[in-house]
Amino acid sequence: MARQTYLFTSESVSEGHPDKVSDQISDAIVDLFLSKDPYARIACETLTTTNTVVVAGEIRCKGVFEEEAGWADGALEEIESTVRATVKRIGYEQSGFHWQTLAFTNKLHGQSAHIARGVDEAANKDEGAGDQGIMFGYATDETPGFMPATLYYSHKILERMAADRHSGAAPFLEPDAKSQVTLQYENGVPVRATALVVSTQHSADCSNEEGQARLRDYVKGVFAETLPKGWLPADEAIYVNPTGLFEIGGPDGDAGLTGRKIIVDTYGGAAPHGGGAFSGKDPTKVDRSAAYVSRYLAKNVVAAGLAKRCTIQLSYAIGVAEPLSVYVDLHGTGADGVSEDALEALLPRLVRLTPKGIREHLQLNAPIYQKSAAYGHFGREPEGGFFTWEKLDLVDALKAAF
Structure with a gap:
């Protein structure tokens, strides 16, 4: 267990x-x-x-x-x-x-x-996958976005700070920042934070004792407003720029490369990852599109009340259209009468899991990707053609099947 x-x-x-x-x-x-x-x-x-x-x-x-x-x-x-x-x-x-x-x-x-x-698609066959590989999707009922709470709040903290920086509410902030959230789980449910970390680039105005105190007070306020009431840890477990000054940051402080933050992009380590990055790839690359459809299916399974947690794996071979395998794991949280093998048979009937089928179902052949490249590809609100893989339009069909 x-x-x-x-x-x-x-x-x-x-x-x-x-x-x-x-x-x-x-x-x-x-x-x-x-x-x-x-x-x-x-x-x-x-x-x-x-x-x-x-x-x-x-x-x-x-x-x-x-x-x-x-x-x-x-x-x-x-x-x-x-x-x-x-x-x-x-x-x-x-x-x-x-x-x-x-x-x-x-x-x-x-x-x-x-x-x-x-x-490429030929007259007599569907297009094949752009590469071999394994892709995972995951969902949990522990947050409104069906995401792991540790990652959900890590994203929310930085999104709030970026919004304050852009609006001028926190003019001392610079663009580079990292967050980290440690939560206590009891009976499998997150109940409080035990440690919070933010390291943020700042202007020279904060490079003195008074400025550092102002920065710390600001970040503590973001924590208090972002986390559920009563979740803040003791003050000694809150770390703001624990190494000290952070004026030089971004690409000037450290080189950056596409695809090096794949755990941040997905589930924060709470679920398996196939290893492929998403950004920079068109949707014929199953690294991206199959990971999106796996998330879509897992989220709909949990939203339908069929399980509290769900992991789905798909695998592909280059040039071959149909997935080589479909795997479902409900982590022992499945509702009565719901089995993994029944879902493995049902899900490919709800969505055709070829590269073309995925793209058409999720409407992926569109310029919708830059918004996904910061603060996670999953757990976002689907609107205006963006984040279509976050829709819950399979819930009724899944409920009806069980």
Whole structure:
């Protein structure tokens, strides 16, 4: 039987963390290409470091880049403009990383013909998966967003701080920040925080004793307003910039790369991860689309009351359309009459789990991805075509089946 009383910890990072800057740039490129061609192929990696951004990868996009014609007029300038606009939106106007003055290098090139042959749709068959791999989805009823509470509150803390920074309510904050939340679970339910950590980049105004006290009081206030009433730990278990000053941050303080925050992006360590990153990939890549549909299915199972927790795994082979396996684990929390093997048979009948079937069901061939590249891909509100994998439109069908 699973443990019922324990401590568990998850972390999050802000939109200004160097790895998240890279993720957002990569997904801005994905959105740019999909806005031109809904069937574009993109695998875009981004490196950020001191006043430098480099993008690289494989692409194919009508009207932007085609193998025979090369780059369309104005395409290279539009890519660079998209990169700079992303950095500006995040808020980097520092001497070591500034949206206007950073050096930009574009190393994007055409998609491999060998990969394209294996994954393109043919007249007599569905397209194959863009790569082999395993993907996991997870949901739990412990928060309103059906997410692990440790990660849910880690994200919420940094989202609040970013909102205050952008609005001017906390002008001493700079973009780079990390949070960490440790919760006490009793009878499998989170009941209180036992430790809270925030490390945040700040302006020179906070680089003295008075400024550090003001920063600490501000962050403690965010904790109090974000966590449920009565959850705050003792003052000695609250850590704000525990190493001291944090003026130099972002890509100037540490290099960033796309795809290095996959646990932050998913479930905070509370569920398995297949290992593949999401950002920078178009939805034919099952690293992304199959992870999204796995979350979608798991969330609907829990929302339908069929279980309190649900993990789903899908596996694929490159060039093969249908998944090689579908696995469901209810962690011993299934409702009466609900079994994993029955769900394994039912779920592929509710959603066709080929790359094309997933994309069509979740409407993924659209420029909807940059919003997902900070504060988690899951547990978000579906609206306006964004976060379609968070919808609960399978609940009635799942209830009816049991």
